[in-house]
Amino acid sequence: MTSETAQEPQYFSITGADPREWEDMIAAAAESDEDRLVINMGPHHPSTHGVLRLVLTLDGETVEEARLGIGYLHTGIEKNMEYRTWTQGVTFCTRMDYLMPLFNETAYCLAVEKLLGITDQIPERAQVIRVMMMELNRISSHLVAIATFGLELGATTVMTNGFLSRERILETFELITGVRMNHGYIRPGGVVQDLPPGSITRVRELVAETRDGIGRLAKLLNANPVFLARTRDVAYLDIRGSVTLGVTGPLLRAAGLPWDLRKSQPYCGYETYDFAVPVQHSGDAYGRHLVRMAEMTESLNIVEQCLDRLAAGGGPVMIDDKKIGWPAQLALGPDGLGNSEQHIADIMGSSMEALIHHFKLVTEGFRVPAGEAYASVESPRGELGVHVVSDGGTRPYRVHFRDPSFANLQAIPAMCEGGQLGDVIVAVASLDPLMGGVDR
Amino acid sequence: MGIEEHLPGDFFLSRVEQLAGWARSSSLWPATFGLACCAIEMMAAGGPRHDLARFGMERFSATPRQADLLIVAGRLSQKMAPVIRQVYDQMAGPKWVIAMGVCAASGGMFNNYAVVQGVDKIIPVDMYVPGCPPRPEMLLDGIVKLHDRIRSERLGHRRVEQLDEREAAALQGASGVKR
Numbered sequence: 001m002t003s004e005t006a007q008e009p010q011y012f013s014i015t016g017a018d019p020r021e022w023e024d025m026i027a028a029a030a031e032s033d034e035d036r037l038v039i040n041m042g043p044h045h046p047s048t049h050g051v052l053r054l055v056l057t058l059d060g061e062t063v064e065e066a067r068l069g070i071g072y073l074h075t076g077i078e079k080n081m082e083y084r085t086w087t088q089g090v091t092f093c094t095r096m097d098y099l100m101p102l103f104n105e106t107a108y109c110l111a112v113e114k115l116l117g118i119t120d121q122i123p124e125r126a127q128v129i130r131v132m133m134m135e136l137n138r139i140s141s142h143l144v145a146i147a148t149f150g151l152e153l154g155a156t157t158v159m160t161n162g163f164l165s166r167e168r169i170l171e172t173f174e175l176i177t178g179v180r181m182n183h184g185y186i187r188p189g190g191v192v193q194d195l196p197p198g199s200i201t202r203v204r205e206l207v208a209e210t211r212d213g214i215g216r217l218a219k220l221l222n223a224n225p226v227f228l229a230r231t232r233d234v235a236y237l238d239i240r241g242s243v244t245l246g247v248t249g250p251l252l253r254a255a256g257l258p259w260d261l262r263k264s265q266p267y268c269g270y271e272t273y274d275f276a277v278p279v280q281h282s283g284d285a286y287g288r289h290l291v292r293m294a295e296m297t298e299s300l301n302i303v304e305q306c307l308d309r310l311a312a313g314g315g316p317v318m319i320d321d322k323k324i325g326w327p328a329q330l331a332l333g334p335d336g337l338g339n340s341e342q343h344i345a346d347i348m349g350s351s352m353e354a355l356i357h358h359f360k361l362v363t364e365g366f367r368v369p370a371g372e373a374y375a376s377v378e379s380p381r382g383e384l385g386v387h388v389v390s391d392g393g394t395r396p397y398r399v400h401f402r403d404p405s406f407a408n409l410q411a412i413p414a415m416c417e418g419g420q421l422g423d424v425i426v427a428v429a430s431l432d433p434l435m436g437g438v439d440r
Numbered sequence: 441m442g443i444e445e446h447l448p449g450d451f452f453l454s455r456v457e458q459l460a461g462w463a464r465s466s467s468l469w470p471a472t473f474g475l476a477c478c479a480i481e482m483m484a485a486g487g488p489r490h491d492l493a494r495f496g497m498e499r500f501s502a503t504p505r506q507a508d509l510l511i512v513a514g515r516l517s518q519k520m521a522p523v524i525r526q527v528y529d530q531m532a533g534p535k536w537v538i539a540m541g542v543c544a545a546s547g548g549m550f551n552n553y554a555v556v557q558g559v560d561k562i563i564p565v566d567m568y569v570p571g572c573p574p575r576p577e578m579l580l581d582g583i584v585k586l587h588d589r590i591r592s593e594r595l596g597h598r599r600v601e602q603l604d605e606r607e608a609a610a611l612q613g614a615s616g617v618k619r
Contacts, residue, residue: 043520043523044473044504044523044524044527045502050474050475050476050479051475051520051523071517071519072517072519072520072523073475073476073514073515073517073520074517074519074554075476075515075517075550075552075554075555076550076552076553076554076555077550079552079553079554080549080550080552091549092549095476095477095549098476098477098480099480144480159483159487160487160488163483163484163487163488163489164487164488164489166484167484167487167489170484180481180573180575181477181480181481181573182477182572182573435476436476436477439517
């Protein structure tokens with residue numbers, strides 16, 4: 001857009017686009033001698049990973065220009081969080097990027113804990129549980145990435161295999177957190193509750209099952225000639241382009257830069273685990289696939305190390321500070337999860353002060369000192385950053401998320417322009433954007 | 441709809457109704473309309489574990505013109521609302537809509553400027569499936585209930601009577617006062 005048009009007021013139609021943009025485009029196309037075609041792909045399209053809109057200018061089969069339209073899933077999550085307590089914020093941010101709920105929660109809680117100045121007081125067991133849950137979540141997210149990759153290339157078998165393995169992980173999540181998705185399990189100060197009985201054994205079984213599942217997927221895809229023909233040297237993006245565009249995660253590691261926040265800026269005690277950062281040097285869609293496959297195996301190794309530490313048992317999972325930690329450990333009653341009967345007997349029968357404290361903490365929440373903090377975690381899609389600002393109250397003044405899908409998505413024109421139309425699907429699939437995270 | 445709407449006689453029509461209801465309910469073609477978290481659970485329902493193919497529904501249609509069931513899976517933003525209306529209008533009748541999850545049913549926990557407070561503000565909904573997100577079993581339950589409903593659907597003038605009856609029942613249920 002030229003500087004003159006930028007001065008004019010902007011008009012937006014209900015679909016969010018400037019109506020004159022289409023008119024300009026149509027007029028320009030009519031004047032031109034070239035045989036160009038502008039097609040609109042999405043926001044309702046089976047292979048755009050959600051409600052992503054792509055406006056593609058084609059010259060025959062070649063993509064001359066790729067433009068992105070986002071915002072079709074804008075949910076106002078960041079705004080809603082400003083009207084809830086710090087603890088309730090977890091419930092909202094877990095629904096942003098719905099394939100990595102536990103990463104959203106952890107990133108948010110790390111930022112809140114940083115602002116509270118309690119990072120060192122988080123119990124060891126809570127940190128280990130966080131790491132274990134995050135790594136299982138990384139596998140389930142990568143499984144969906146690979147499954148939908150296959151689906152978008154037309155291979156339903158890949159999808160069914162990926163979802164089969166993922167289903168086992170979700171079952172384990174359900175055992176530990178109570179729900180399959182959108183857990184709200186990790187809270188500022190620790191985690192909601194300790195692992196239920198039998199979960200260590202279950203996760204051990206899961207590791208073996210998932211290893212099988214990953215092996216099957218690798219056998220199906222890694223040397224598959226059709227898959228290779230569709231993905232090799234497609235959607236190329238080198239290190240320089242990736243760094244310039246702020247691309248992180250498997251895309252950056254597939255370009256050859258071993259940048260992983262778990263190694264470079266460790267959090268939750270990642271420096272104490274033994275794992276490798278898988279790197280490829282091809283910078284193409286196939287390289288990204290290989291990085292994801294290798295990362296899943298590494299995640300399983302981390303989960304096994306977590307299990308060894310957790311098997312010892314014991315220890316709190318919530319911070320000792322009674323001003324922050326939930327007043328009672330939860331217990332499972334006949335009508336579901338709730339405060340333990342012992343705690344209810346205490347606050348209702350013997351201690352008025354405990355009742356007041358419980359009431360204040362649950363209804364009003366805790367106060368966070370004024371200031372701002374930034375925390376980031378290495379999510380399955382790249383660097384997930386959280387910037388929280390507090391004015392000293394019981395609710396956030398502002399919470400902003402640096403979502404990896406959002407930053408990665410701007411690499412689409414760089415990957416697609418000059419390539420074939422069919423490769424746009426591969427580029428988007430290899431990028432694995434999640435519109436829930438992009439639009440929030 | 442089609443020629444079956446204009447068949448004469450009640451006895452003959454009831455047989456055609458049964459046949460049409462059985463045929464329609466046994467091979468619904470859902471449109472792929474995943475929006476958010478629920479879309480992932482919808483895909484899980486189509487996966488091998490929950491196997492939507494048992495109900496003749498594994499063929500998710502990429503084009504709305506070849507679909508007769510719209511599963512609105514996830515939160516509907518204001519920006520997406522015109523798109524969903526267009527997709528619904530492009531579907532050929534008879535067609536049905538499932539609002540999957542609380543966001544699609546009522547806006548859910550996102551009572552704010554960005555989210556449409558229920559897709560029934562945009563398109564008519566036949567079945568609401570609660571949950572955040574509803575597990576695949578719940579979606580299957582909603583689908584089975586919708587099948588029952590489709591099977592008992594009337595044709596022609598009997599359809600008009602049935603709709604009146606349903607509306608009266610719904611009004612009575614809502615207010616508790618007989619019309």
